[in-house]
Amino acid sequence: MSALLLLQEAVSMAADSTANGLTELTKEVSVWDLIIGRDSQTGEISISNLLVMIALFALSIMTVFIFVQRFLAINKSAKDEKDFMPRVKEYLLAGKLDAAIDLCNQTDNPAARMVAKGISRIGKDQQDIMSSIENVGNQEIYQLEKRLSFLRTASGIAPMIGFLGTTLGMVRVFHAMKFETSVELSTISGGIMEAMMTTIAGLVVGIMAKVAYNYLDTKVSEVIHEMEGASIEFLDLLNEPGK
Secondary structure, three states, rough: OHHHHHHHHHHHHHHHHHHHHHHHHHOOOOHHHHHHOOOOOOOOOHHHHHHHHHHHHHHHHHHHHHHHHHHHHHHOOOOOOOOOOHHHHHHHHHOOOHHHHHHHHHHHOOOOOOHHHHHOOOOOOOOHHHHHHHHHHHHHHHOOOOOOOHHHHHHHHHHHHHHHHHHHHHHHHHHOOOOOOOOHHHHHHHHHHHHHHHHHHHHHHHHHHOOOOOOOHHHHHHHHHHHHHHHHHHHHHHHHOOO
């Protein structure tokens, strides 16, 4: 039992010492100093750390901008008019092609534009109609996926940029250590924390970009599914007896 008590006391003392050390270090080094890589001893700013942070900040701004812009555009394309295809069918069965095309033009989504192209080709060969619809669909998908590749790329390179900043920071720390006759943890901990800040920033930006990409990619898949459903329904309508 006495050994267990001694062990508990040692663990408690180590935890208190660590907490006190972190508190003192936090007092000495501000968050802003960590971000820009300011040396707590000399006050010098690490240019490499600062450049990495600027690059990650620019990536984060671009990620947020592209996410908002594409979110609004994709949401607009995802508008599903419940009575769209029934009304198109009604007009086509009545022979009112102009009315059907006007309805498609008033319905601002990719599926309506595909159907409008198909209606304009009525009277042509079935294969020609299908090719026209497919071409419009490919163009719409390209517009939906526009700039999503940036988010995918940012999710991969942001952590790498962060790790690069950490590596450069550690090189700077070890370079400074070689001129010291004796090195204490309190002397190098500030520099190590500054170096690790770029890794944290890179991971945060990378995770943010990855989540944004996956969310928008899922939304695009939903719109593509609606486009495919509308085109199949339209082609089935053309193949109905009497058409």
